Amino acid sequence: MTVAHVAAINGHLPPDFDQWELANDRGYTVAHRAAKYGHLPHDFDQWELATPRGGWTVAHDAAKWGTLPPDFNNWELSDNHGVTVARVAAQNASQETMT
Known part of the structure; x- marks a missing residue:
């Protein structure tokens, strides 16, 4: 994990950060980590950045x-297995309902 990944997880990336494609040893980019923890900037537009193996996008x-x-609005964006963002969002919503 890079320093940038840790900063993304904790919401401490500088406002002018632009190395979203920087990947860790598992292929997850800084943008993936920022997305997971809700720390992407409002003007983020690189949703298609993907892991090399499965194509899991930001x-x-x-x-x-x-x-x-x-x-x-890019709900049809899919990974290498055909799983769309819409499907993941729907699964997430149903799991939140069940808990």
């Missing part, structure tokens, strides 16, 4: 953790 992570912005 949008998939944000959908899984409930941190997609209200104006997100």
Whole structure:
């Protein structure tokens, strides 16, 4: 894990940060970590950044953790297995309902 990944997790990236594609040893980018913890900037637009193995995008992570912005509209973006962001968001919503 890089210093940038830790900063993204904790919400401490500088306002002018632009190395969203920087990946850790598992292929998760700084943007994936920021998405998981709800720390992406409001003008973020690199939702298609994906892990090399499964193609899991930043949008998939944000959908899984409930941190997609209200104006997100790329619901058909899919990983290498055909799983769309819409499907992940729906699964997340149903799991929240069950808990």
